Amino acid sequence: MRRAATTLISLAAFLVAWKLLTLVTGTPDYILPAPDVVAERAVRAIGSGLLWEHTAVTLSEILLGLAVGATTAIAVGVALGKSVVIERVLSPYIVAAQSVPILALAPLLDIWFGGGLLARVLICALIVFFPIAIATMVGIRSADPLLVEMFRSLGATPGQRTTRLEIPSALPVIFGGLRVGVTLAVIGAVVAEWAGASSGLGVLINIANQGLFDTPLMFVALVTLAIIGIGLHGLVVSVERRLILKP
Amino acid sequence: MISEATREAGTGLPVRLEDVSVRFPAAAGTLEALGGLSLEIPANSLTVVIGPNGSGKSTLLRVIAGLIAPGEGRVLIGEGVGAEPRAGDGRVGLAFQQPRLVPWLTILDNVALAMTFKLPSRAPMVPEISGGTPADYRRALAHAALDRVGLREAAELRPSQLSGGMAQRAGLARALITDPPILLLDEPFSALDALTREAFDGELQSLWMDRPRTVVMVTHSVGEAVRMADRIVVMTPRPGRVAEIIPVDLPRPRPATLASDPAAAAVDAAVRAALAKDHPPNLSPWTE
Numbered sequence: 001m002r003r004a005a006t007t008l009i010s011l012a013a014f015l016v017a018w019k020l021l022t023l024v025t026g027t028p029d030y031i032l033p034a035p036d037v038v039a040e041r042a043v044r045a046i047g048s049g050l051l052w053e054h055t056a057v058t059l060s061e062i063l064l065g066l067a068v069g070a071t072t073a074i075a076v077g078v079a080l081g082k083s084v085v086i087e088r089v090l091s092p093y094i095v096a097a098q099s100v101p102i103l104a105l106a107p108l109l110d111i112w113f114g115g116g117l118l119a120r121v122l123i124c125a126l127i128v129f130f131p132i133a134i135a136t137m138v139g140i141r142s143a144d145p146l147l148v149e150m151f152r153s154l155g156a157t158p159g160q161r162t163t164r165l166e167i168p169s170a171l172p173v174i175f176g177g178l179r180v181g182v183t184l185a186v187i188g189a190v191v192a193e194w195a196g197a198s199s200g201l202g203v204l205i206n207i208a209n210q211g212l213f214d215t216p217l218m219f220v221a222l223v224t225l226a227i228i229g230i231g232l233h234g235l236v237v238s239v240e241r242r243l244i245l246k247p
Numbered sequence: 248m249i250s251e252a253t254r255e256a257g258t259g260l261p262v263r264l265e266d267v268s269v270r271f272p273a274a275a276g277t278l279e280a281l282g283g284l285s286l287e288i289p290a291n292s293l294t295v296v297i298g299p300n301g302s303g304k305s306t307l308l309r310v311i312a313g314l315i316a317p318g319e320g321r322v323l324i325g326e327g328v329g330a331e332p333r334a335g336d337g338r339v340g341l342a343f344q345q346p347r348l349v350p351w352l353t354i355l356d357n358v359a360l361a362m363t364f365k366l367p368s369r370a371p372m373v374p375e376i377s378g379g380t381p382a383d384y385r386r387a388l389a390h391a392a393l394d395r396v397g398l399r400e401a402a403e404l405r406p407s408q409l410s411g412g413m414a415q416r417a418g419l420a421r422a423l424i425t426d427p428p429i430l431l432l433d434e435p436f437s438a439l440d441a442l443t444r445e446a447f448d449g450e451l452q453s454l455w456m457d458r459p460r461t462v463v464m465v466t467h468s469v470g471e472a473v474r475m476a477d478r479i480v481v482m483t484p485r486p487g488r489v490a491e492i493i494p495v496d497l498p499r500p501r502p503a504t505l506a507s508d509p510a511a512a513a514v515d516a517a518v519r520a521a522l523a524k525d526h527p528p529n530l531s532p533w534t535e
Contacts, residue, residue, distance in 0.1 A: 146347050
């Protein structure tokens with residue numbers, strides 16, 4: 001209860017400050033719309049079905065991208081953590097892929113993979129991959145060496161050691177990577193849509209901003225993205241709480 | 248000493264170490280932990296290894312457990328020619344200095360852990376169990392092992408909920424669950440206060456007398472060595488070798504008040520003298 005109250009009070013304070021800023025500076029709505037203007041625009045966008053149409057597309061890209069990206073990242077992260085040779089071979093490519101701006105790569109990936117949902121899911125997966133893979137690798141290596149020796153003495157095979165000891169030990173760190181990953185997935189979906197798509201919240205931002213000069217609608221799309229990010233992050237945190245035993 | 252008849256009924260295997268050397272890479276070249284150690288450990292004996300810090304006592308146990316392969320020499324387990332140990336081959340149970348319990352598993356699951364791997368087990372503790380799933384069997388064995396160390400009530404607790412002494416017992420139960428022919432104890436009760444430790448020594452002694460097996464126990468405590476051992480192996484400072492083997496021919500069960508017995512006092516003095524020979528007490532005082 002207290003936590004919910006704190007959140008609500010801070011949200012209210014944020015909205016009041018935002019409203020005051022627009023009142024005091026007298027900024028027009030096409031530069032910085034007041035929160036009530038955005039809310040009114042949101043009601044219209046929801047009513048016309050416009051918002052849901054675009055949100056559904058983006059949300060499916062995010063969820064698929066996250067599923068593909070996180071699964072591969074955890075598998076690759078385990079391999080990186082277990083084998084110094086694999087790390088030596090793969091890590092330059094992984095770091096390079098992360099250092100190249102995804103914004104520049106996205107149009108190419110869009111062409112290579114046919115410009116459909118597949119391309120957008122892959123772009124999203126790519127941006128999600130790095131933090132989760134690195135977190136998994138670090139987590140796998142942080143397994144307590146005393147427990148590793150104990151597992152050996154009990155006759156655990158290397159595979160059993162990985163699944164029963166190293167991955168469970170790595171979970172807190174992997175979840176740290178997942179928390180970063182889910183928020184990046186939202187960015188990944190928007191970048192992918194900018195590279196070539198006809199619907200989605202990223203597309204809606206472009207239409208509102210450049211086509212219609214409907215800044216309140218752009219804010220509606222931004223707020224929706226933020227809510228998706230907060231929701232997914234909260235979901236990861238609650239799974240983490242359930243799965244990981246607090247000492 | 249237990250009678251020869253009891254010893255015949257024991258379930259242990261002998262261990263033979265022949266000229267075993269172990270070196271570890273260290274900052275300055277290599278560190279020789281064991282330097283040509285030879286030792287015969289008879290089946291079903293209770294051998295206590297004592298020696299100064301860095302004399303390779305823990306390394307000795309790891310070599311017997313097959314966790315470290317000796318650089319030179321060999322370790323042979325079993326009657327006749329014997330066979331070299333492999334980690335987790337089921338012939339050795341190892342209880343560590345820290346209990347090393349898996350924090351996210353219950354005590355029962357921690358104790359049953361070995362049974363979920365492909366560890367060969369003699370597991371005769373609950374022979375009446377037949378039928379039921381493998382998981383039922385594992386749980387029954389784990390409950391039996393916990394009973395043996397007096398931890399029946401702690402089965403569903405997590406390691407963080409146990410006291411140090413309970414965690415030590417859980418570690419011992421885990422080493423015992425497969426009923427290994429050889430039990431290795433690496434300062435298993437060193438974290439406990441003196442009285443609890445004496446009580447645990449007593450329990451361990453009766454566990455061993457109920458079902459004799461080969462036990463090798465490492466300790467820093469001369470008193471504990473005299474209370475527990477058939478023979479006390481005194482190690483030299485690094486690189487570790489056998490300095491002296493002192494037989495302890497005292498009747499069992501031995502009480503915690505053993506120290507006041509003149510025969511025990513003589514053994515105690517002999518051990519201290521052997522330790523002092525290679526390791527003058529003024530450099531590192533030996534305390535109980």
